[in-house]
Amino acid sequence: xxxxxxxxxxxxxxxxxxxxxxxxxxxxxxxxxxxxxxxxxxxxxxxxxxxxxxxxxxxxxxxxxxxxxxxxxxxxxxxxxxxxxxxxxxxxxxxxxxxxxxxxxxxxxxxxxxxxxxxxxxxxxxxxxxxxxxxxxxxxxxxxxxxxxxxxxxxxxxxxxxxxxxxxxxxxxxxxxxxxxxxxxxxxxxxxxxxxxxxxxxxxxxxxxxxxxxxxxxxxxxxxxxxxxxxxxxxxxxxxxxxxxxxxxxxxxxxxxxxxxxxxxxxxxxxxxxxxxxxxxxxxxxxxxxxxxxxxxxxxxxxxxxxxxxxxxxxxxxxxxxxxxxxxxxxxxxxxxxxxxxxxxxxxxxxxxxxxxxxxxxxxxxxxxxxxxxxxxxxxxxxxxxxxxxxxxxxxxxxxxxxxxxxxxxxxxxxxxxxxxxxxxxxxxxxxxxxxxxxxxxxxxxxxxxxxxxxxxxxxxxxxxxxxxxxxxxxxxxxxxxxxxxxxxxxxxxxxxxxxxxxxxxxxxxxxxxxxxxxxxxxxxxxxxxxxxxxxxxxxxxxxxxxxxxxxxxxxxxxxxxxxxxxxxxxxxxxxxxxxxxxxxxxxxxx
Amino acid sequence: xxxxxxxxxxxxxxxxxxxxxxxxxxxxxxxxxxxxxxxxxxxxxxxxxxxxxxxxxxxxxxxxxxxxxxxxxxxxxxxxxxxxxxxxxxxxxxxxxxxxxxxxxxxxxxxxxxxxxxxxxxxxxxxxxxxxxxxxxxxxxxxxxxxxxxxxxxxxxxxxxxxxxxxxxxxxxxxxxxxxxxxxxxxxxxxxxxxxxxxxxxxxxxxxxxxxxxxxxxxxxxxxxxxxxxxxxxxxxxxxxxxxxxxxxxxxxxxxxxxxxxxxxxxxxxxxxxxxxxxxxxxxxxxxxxxxxxxxxxxxxxxxxxxxxxxxxxxxxxxxxxxxxxxxxxxxxxxxxxxxxxxxxxxxxxxxxxxxxxxxxx
Numbered sequence: 001x002x003x004x005x006x007x008x009x010x011x012x013x014x015x016x017x018x019x020x021x022x023x024x025x026x027x028x029x030x031x032x033x034x035x036x037x038x039x040x041x042x043x044x045x046x047x048x049x050x051x052x053x054x055x056x057x058x059x060x061x062x063x064x065x066x067x068x069x070x071x072x073x074x075x076x077x078x079x080x081x082x083x084x085x086x087x088x089x090x091x092x093x094x095x096x097x098x099x100x101x102x103x104x105x106x107x108x109x110x111x112x113x114x115x116x117x118x119x120x121x122x123x124x125x126x127x128x129x130x131x132x133x134x135x136x137x138x139x140x141x142x143x144x145x146x147x148x149x150x151x152x153x154x155x156x157x158x159x160x161x162x163x164x165x166x167x168x169x170x171x172x173x174x175x176x177x178x179x180x181x182x183x184x185x186x187x188x189x190x191x192x193x194x195x196x197x198x199x200x201x202x203x204x205x206x207x208x209x210x211x212x213x214x215x216x217x218x219x220x221x222x223x224x225x226x227x228x229x230x231x232x233x234x235x236x237x238x239x240x241x242x243x244x245x246x247x248x249x250x251x252x253x254x255x256x257x258x259x260x261x262x263x264x265x266x267x268x269x270x271x272x273x274x275x276x277x278x279x280x281x282x283x284x285x286x287x288x289x290x291x292x293x294x295x296x297x298x299x300x301x302x303x304x305x306x307x308x309x310x311x312x313x314x315x316x317x318x319x320x321x322x323x324x325x326x327x328x329x330x331x332x333x334x335x336x337x338x339x340x341x342x343x344x345x346x347x348x349x350x351x352x353x354x355x356x357x358x359x360x361x362x363x364x365x366x367x368x369x370x371x372x373x374x375x376x377x378x379x380x381x382x383x384x385x386x387x388x389x390x391x392x393x394x395x396x397x398x399x400x401x402x403x404x405x406x407x408x409x410x411x412x413x414x415x416x417x418x419x420x421x422x423x424x425x426x427x428x429x430x431x432x433x434x435x436x437x438x439x440x441x442x443x444x445x446x447x448x449x450x451x452x453x454x455x456x457x458x459x460x461x462x463x464x465x466x467x468x469x470x471x472x473x474x475x476x477x478x479x480x481x482x483x484x485x486x487x488x489x490x491x492x493x494x495x496x497x498x499x500x501x502x503x504x505x506x507x508x509x510x511x512x513x514x515x516x517x518x519x520x521x522x523x524x525x526x527x528x529x530x531x532x533x534x535x536x537x538x539x540x541x542x543x544x545x546x547x548x549x550x551x552x553x554x555x556x557x558x559x560x561x562x563x564x565x566x567x568x569x570x571x572x573x574x575x576x577x578x579x580x581x582x583x584x585x586x587x588x589x590x591x
Numbered sequence: 592x593x594x595x596x597x598x599x600x601x602x603x604x605x606x607x608x609x610x611x612x613x614x615x616x617x618x619x620x621x622x623x624x625x626x627x628x629x630x631x632x633x634x635x636x637x638x639x640x641x642x643x644x645x646x647x648x649x650x651x652x653x654x655x656x657x658x659x660x661x662x663x664x665x666x667x668x669x670x671x672x673x674x675x676x677x678x679x680x681x682x683x684x685x686x687x688x689x690x691x692x693x694x695x696x697x698x699x700x701x702x703x704x705x706x707x708x709x710x711x712x713x714x715x716x717x718x719x720x721x722x723x724x725x726x727x728x729x730x731x732x733x734x735x736x737x738x739x740x741x742x743x744x745x746x747x748x749x750x751x752x753x754x755x756x757x758x759x760x761x762x763x764x765x766x767x768x769x770x771x772x773x774x775x776x777x778x779x780x781x782x783x784x785x786x787x788x789x790x791x792x793x794x795x796x797x798x799x800x801x802x803x804x805x806x807x808x809x810x811x812x813x814x815x816x817x818x819x820x821x822x823x824x825x826x827x828x829x830x831x832x833x834x835x836x837x838x839x840x841x842x843x844x845x846x847x848x849x850x851x852x853x854x855x856x857x858x859x860x861x862x863x864x865x866x867x868x869x870x871x872x873x874x875x876x877x878x879x880x881x882x883x884x885x886x887x888x889x890x891x892x893x894x895x896x897x898x899x900x901x902x903x904x905x906x907x908x909x910x911x912x913x914x915x916x917x918x919x920x921x922x923x924x925x926x927x928x929x930x931x932x933x934x935x936x937x938x939x940x941x942x943x944x945x946x947x948x949x950x951x952x953x
Contacts, residue, residue, distance in 0.1 A: 008863075009864075052865065130640050130641070131643070131644035132641050132643055132644070135642040135644075136641070136642075139639075140821060153805075158655070158704060158706075159705075161702065161704040161705050162644075162702070162704075162705040162707060164646065165644075165700065165702050165705060165709065168700070169642050169644075169699055169700065169709045169711070171643070195704060199702075199704075211648070224953065228709040231820060271881040283864075284626055284864065307817070307863075308817045308818075308863055308864050309815075309817070310817075311813075311816060311817060312812070312815060315813055321695075333802055333804055334835075336803050336804060336834075337802060337803050337834040337835045338834075338835075340803045340816050340833075340834045341833050341834050341835065341898070343815070343816050343863065344748050344749040344816050344817060344833055344834075344863060345748065345833070345898065346817070346863060346864075347898055347942045348898040348940070348943045349898070349920075349924050349942055349943060350898070350899075350920045350922060350943055351898065351899040351900075351918045351919060351920050351922070351939075351940060351941045351943065352899060352900060352918075352919050353919055353920055353921075355898070355899065355920060356920040356921065356922065417922070419921025419922055419923075420921060426796060433919050445719050472793075
């Protein structure tokens with residue numbers, strides 16, 4: 001039996017994992033406000049509250065008479081292990097400074113994101129900002145760590161030192177307080193370490209790590225990622241008020257939340273032999289993970305979210321970009337007022353159909369933008385693994401698009417708590433535009449961090465809970481790649497379960513939803529037309545077993561890699577209404 | 592009401608404690624136990640000026656390590672714009688190349704690696720006012736103070752701009768001298784009114800609402816209303832209801848009416864998360880009005896709806912259903928049943944109401 005907490009920025013969530021009928025299940029959940037900030041300023045208070053509520057919810061005594069968590073289980077009291085993850089206090093916030101935006105700076109950003117950081121700003125020698133603008137910006141930032149890079153090994157020197165001198169002139173304060181020295185990690189031209197120490201040593205705690213770009217066509221991110229992770233634990237997480245007492249209470253090191261999520265997704269990917277894409281959209285940030293076996297790619301878009309960051313989504317997507325997803329006509333001024341109203345009252349809920357429609361339109365754009373950022377990052381990172389330049393890796397990633405990802409997981413309020421599961425599926429499909437055959441699921445309670453922590457001490461328990469209690473299957477999406485004139489036949493799908501079969505044709509521009517009542521997987525036999533690819537190659541047949549979940553099988557012929565939007569506004573609205581109608585039941589599939 | 596709900600304040604008199612801190616180290620001008628008024632300057636700081644990076648080596652055409660001997664001014668010395676910064680004599684002294692200071696300030700540093708000189712502009716003085724009438728209870732050396740006192744407080748939901756102090760004036764016929772005033776507008780403030788107030792050098796304005804596009808056009812930039820701490824504005828602004836076209840809630844406008852003509856402090860800075868900061872207007876405390884008394888006597892607390900078609904309506908809680916209520920949107924949520932001022936009863940998600948804090952106390 002295990003009790004596990006995840007201390008988020010606003011909520012601390014606890015789960016109880018125990019064996020039921022021979023398998024591990026997450027049997028009870030509770031939550032309490034995170035107490036890392038004033039007035040309580042002790043993270044362990046929120047954890048204790050969540051655990052107390054868990055005790056009440058489960059009816060199982062967890063604490064002893066003096067208020068300590070009993071371990072191991074003794075006479076029906078306590079748990080075998082108490083574990084925790086944490087992103088309290090806003091997680092790790094980093095500023096990245098580099099020489100060339102498309103090379104060293106991009107690599108540094110990838111290293112920071114891969115280590116679980118939120119990148120609050122990226123400054124590059126060639127970013128079009130004047131020196132004083134960069135200094136003003138640095139002074140305004142209050143990061144936890146600065147990552148300074150630049151120059152290949154044996155390469156550029158002067159400009160890198162100039163960046164260091166700029167950083168010294170700005171002397172940004174640490175988020176931990178004015179009296180704390182800010183850690184600066186230098187992962188640039190190794191020949192400059194002494195010079196960097198001289199420039200920055202009086203102002204900062206300076207650390208050195210292997211160059212993230214030792215050669216122009218080769219990145220090396222792992223050492224920097226690992227060092228950032230250590231600095232985070234040592235200099236940031238431990239500073240959280242009450243972290244010390246929580247550390248003494250748990251039975252394994254407290255893991256940063258995103259790191260724990262990556263661990264469990266990686267385990268699931270290996271076990272089920274599939275590529276997993278997972279998105280967690282919150283009020284302030286949107287995390288995207290792509291996981292293939294051991295390979296975990298993660299980005300966090302710190303400025304994309306449904307409330308605190310709604311203004312930024314609006315700025316990047318524009319009112320037109322958001323309104324295009326709505327069947328209702330809403331004047332741009334009203335749309336903007338509504339979205340910014342959500343930003344200043346982030347906990348409010350939509351009560352009318354129009355308000356839900358607007359929130360879900362906003363979510364589509366936030367997810368789309370987060371995925372764009374993620375794709376750019378993954379393609380950069382591929383360069384390192386393959387030893388190829390980022391540009392070539394980018395091209396290769398594009399070539400391998402059909403068929404991946406095979407499982408798309410949605411999490412976060414707007415996805416997990418959408419009134420109907422088909423709305424969650426629609427948001428995921430519209431934003432991510434998956435190609436080939438993709439299964440969709442949602443994580444209703446976001447217990448992935450907990451399972452990542454559990455994986456460290458009991459892998460079997462973590463995997464069993466992942467399989468049974470973590471995800472709710474939504475259904476599957478079939479979306480072909482290739483261009484065709486509107487209404488032209490793209491493919492035929494035959495769905496079968498047992499002896500029952502149904503065949504459906506998909507035409508260009510169409511969106512069809514096939515409800516599949518009953519339990520168990522269905523077999524899809526997909527026959528694409530010439531020039532159309534569903535993952536096996538152009539014109540080649542594909543067969544897949546999929547879990548139809550609660551939504552069924554969605555056939556999306558609207559175009560890939562981008563939806564073929566009608567240019568005329570009226571036609572566009574008609575199309576959106578038609579797509580909306582498609583989410584209502586259409587041809588009945590086999591039972 | 593067991594669940595914690597958001598609150599907003601319209602209090603004629605309450606105890607108030609405020610921690611007042613400088614953005615950088617400075618000088619505290621008051622001592623523990625001192626009595627202070629809203630406009631008393633309690634601390635001051637010198638905010639570092641703009642930094643200029645001058646590529647002196649490149650402009651002189653010399654390698655960086657030769658910069659030292661070419662400089663006319665040393666690190667830490669003050670300079671004026673146009674003053675000689677560095678000079679290089681070439682061709683046996685026949686040619687002379689000079690670099691002049693592009694800005695006034697102090698030489699922060701020079702680099703023998705990059706050949707650059709960094710000049711920091713003259714600092715500007717920032718004064719920190721008490722903002723609350725009361726007594727200094729604690730002093731943080733070089734940083735600020737804690738003040739305890741009593742005040743009338745009106746809280747807004749969003750705003751921009753730093754602390755300002757001035758007499759509260761209700762916007763009347765044009766031609767009023769509004770210079771230095773904090774202007775009170777019970778309804779939506781229009782773009783042309785914002786421009787008018789700025790042109791008359793009003794210190795700030797508190798209004799019911801604003802259209803977000805009007806606000807951004809006035810500011811000349813788009814803003815993130817969830818974090819306006821760094822937004823520069825010619826006019827400190829606070830909006831009690833938010834974005835759109837809404838009248839200020841009656842209790843708020845009643846408190847503001849009663850403060851008309853008095854010295855008030857207004858801060859527009861908004862930070863929705865991470866140590867939440869909301870705009871507020873404060874003044875010396877005063878007696879309650881008949882309207883506030885009648886609201887206080889109702890027994891149940893008054894609330895206002897802050898989302899949906901009934902935005903801004905006031906009511907009181909008459910029922911607390913235990914099971915979640917399903918709304919038109921399909922969303923299920925814990926709700927309160929409210930009785931509105933017009934007698935209607937309706938269920939509203941608990942997170943969509945704000946409790947008005949009207950009575951005395953913290």
